[in-house]
Amino acid sequence: MKPIILALTAFVCAASLTACGSSTGDRAISGAGIGAGVGALGGLMLGSPLEGALIGGAVGAGAGALTKEKDVNLGRPVWR
Template sequence: MNRTILATVIVLSTLGLAACGNSSGERALSGAGIGAGVGLVGGALVGAPVTGAAIGAAAGAGTGALTDKDQIDLGKPIWK
């Protein structure tokens, strides 16, 4: 699978996690998923997809946990 197809599949898959949620835990979870997907794509482009995914997940989870509903509110999570 070439990198363009892989990147497209990953980005489209993470769009399902785009709803941030109401609690800081829900935002941390969805932020980690989105960050991991974006980090995986970025890491794959430079040859380190696992490292990119780990960094992206940590950054996304931290951002989600440190924000409140008024700062980031993309709607109701798909798991509710």
């Protein structure tokens, strides 16, 4: 039962953060959220969802901060 709840939580978090934004901070935050969700799902399949979420969040935040709006633009963030 726990893995299903974790997977659903990760999906909801990632879905709610699908917009990237235009500022570096917005892109880093949304990238971290998306990366953590995807990392948790990958970690769930490999046995360590928390570790996957931490690694995915770090990679996602870095990718979000390093990309520009013209490179990847998924729209306005939900929190704006």
